[in-house]
Amino acid sequence: MTEKGDKWILMATAQTPTNIAVIKYWGKRDENLILPVNDSISVTLDPDHLCTTTTVAVSPSFDQDRMWLNGKEISLSGGRYQNCLREIRSRACDVEDKEKGIKIEKKDWEKLHLHIASYNNFPTAAGLASSAAGFACLVFSLAKLMNLKENQSQLSAIARQGSGSACRSLFGGFVKWIMGKEDNGSDSLAVQLVDEEHWNELVIIIAVVSSRQKETSSTSGMRESVQTSLLLQHRAKEIVPKRVVQMEKAIQNRDFPSFAQLTCADSNQFHAVCLDSSPPIFYMNDTSHRIISYVEKWNRSEGSPQVAYTFDAGPNAVLIARNRKVAAQLLQKLLFFFPPNSDTDLNSYVLGDNSILQDAGLNGIKDLEALPPPPEINNVTAQKYTGDVNYFICTKPGRGPVLLSDESKALLDPETGLPK
Numbered sequence: 001m002t003e004k005g006d007k008w009i010l011m012a013t014a015q016t017p018t019n020i021a022v023i024k025y026w027g028k029r030d031e032n033l034i035l036p037v038n039d040s041i042s043v044t045l046d047p048d049h050l051c052t053t054t055t056v057a058v059s060p061s062f063d064q065d066r067m068w069l070n071g072k073e074i075s076l077s078g079g080r081y082q083n084c085l086r087e088i089r090s091r092a093c094d095v096e097d098k099e100k101g102i103k104i105e106k107k108d109w110e111k112l113h114l115h116i117a118s119y120n121n122f123p124t125a126a127g128l129a130s131s132a133a134g135f136a137c138l139v140f141s142l143a144k145l146m147n148l149k150e151n152q153s154q155l156s157a158i159a160r161q162g163s164g165s166a167c168r169s170l171f172g173g174f175v176k177w178i179m180g181k182e183d184n185g186s187d188s189l190a191v192q193l194v195d196e197e198h199w200n201e202l203v204i205i206i207a208v209v210s211s212r213q214k215e216t217s218s219t220s221g222m223r224e225s226v227q228t229s230l231l232l233q234h235r236a237k238e239i240v241p242k243r244v245v246q247m248e249k250a251i252q253n254r255d256f257p258s259f260a261q262l263t264c265a266d267s268n269q270f271h272a273v274c275l276d277s278s279p280p281i282f283y284m285n286d287t288s289h290r291i292i293s294y295v296e297k298w299n300r301s302e303g304s305p306q307v308a309y310t311f312d313a314g315p316n317a318v319l320i321a322r323n324r325k326v327a328a329q330l331l332q333k334l335l336f337f338f339p340p341n342s343d344t345d346l347n348s349y350v351l352g353d354n355s356i357l358q359d360a361g362l363n364g365i366k367d368l369e370a371l372p373p374p375p376e377i378n379n380v381t382a383q384k385y386t387g388d389v390n391y392f393i394c395t396k397p398g399r400g401p402v403l404l405s406d407e408s409k410a411l412l413d414p415e416t417g418l419p420k
């Protein structure tokens with residue numbers, strides 16, 4: 001394999017974004033291959049604020065595949081990991097690192113073991129699609145290490161087998177997961193609709209909503225919906241195909257009113273499918289519902305939509321503002337209704353690109369206390385809900401996966417192959 005015996009370690013480190021669907025994936029036609037019942041469309045979020053970093057390493061001295069997530073060793077025995085690893089290994093090619101004097105032949109990859117370390121720059125417990133960024137990053141970094149010749153869409157079909165929504169994290173900007181027709185899943189993959197520069201005025205504010213309840217996982221929730229909801233069948237057959245066409249057009253034309261109308265309607269329909277399942281599944285809570293009604297009232301009072309909302313399998317609100325000025329106003333309104341506890345610093349309550357706080361004229365807690373109630377809400381209902389939101393994250397549409405060539409960014413020690 002190489003002149004250096006079994007001392008060498010070869011590594012690759014990558015960073016991959018998370019994504020939020022504006023036309024939802026909900027329901028599989030094949031559980032093992034993870035094939036969906038409808039197309040979906042997402043926006044990739046800026047990896048500076050929400051991403052997974054993964055280092056993968058190979059060495060003849062490793063005696064088994066091992067993985068660490070946020071510093072803790074986890075099992076790779078699950079079917080989804082095994083499917084991804086098998087698919088990638090079978091496509092691995094010759095690799096040569098002349099500088100390090102390492103040569104790996106295609107056939108060697110079957111015998112060599114891997115170490116994988118992965119880290120999310122956001123709390124896994126916040127319920128922000130960590131599996132999407134995680135599986136996308138695993139597949140992307142291994143593809144680089146093993147010199148795969150597949151293009152990004154072909155890689156997305158491998159990431160899909162880790163978690164459906166992961167296939168959309170292989171690209172930046174707006175992305176469509178084409179459901180495909182083949183039984184073997186070869187045509188169920190993601191394509192980029194437009195890159196992150198196409199609609200770069202958009203600003204995204206995520207409200208991480210407090211919740212005591214443990215939610216049903218997406219995987220089991222969608223299984224129950226497929227088995228029991230007639231609305232899901234109708235949605236997949238009659239509604240989504242038309243909506244996907246309209247959404248693609250709205251994105252191409254940067255038509256915010258249509259984009260917002262479709263995004264909100266699709267989120268609401270996904271949650272209606274959850275309610276239509278037996279037993280019903282509740283992902284949103286009172287705080288989520290309040291945010292929806294504030295946004296609806298504001299949009300109505302403006303005469304055309306300024307903000308779109310969408311909710312995944314949990315209570316967190318993802319709010320998409322048409323531009324930065326609207327985002328600053330949105331943040332004022334949100335902070336009026338959901339102020340932090342008095343001992344919280346504003347900079348630890350509004351995370352990500354919190355320069356929007358300055359645009360909103362909010363430099364400290366004192367400025368919050370002076371905020372007037374939003375005019376579209378009558379004073380009687382302008383009640384405050386301190387503590388109902390854990391924090392906000394301000395972000396924007398972002399780029400796809402990147403390889404980090406700076407070795408100091410690696411999560412594994414280049415000498416031992418163990419987490420740093």
Ligand code: DP6
Nearest residue numbers: 021024025163164165218219312313
């Ligand atoms: C509500 O991709 O997490 O976020 O394929 O079973 O891993 P599995 O499910 P997952 O489901 C995501 C569902 C959703 C909508 C979406 O992202 O499209």
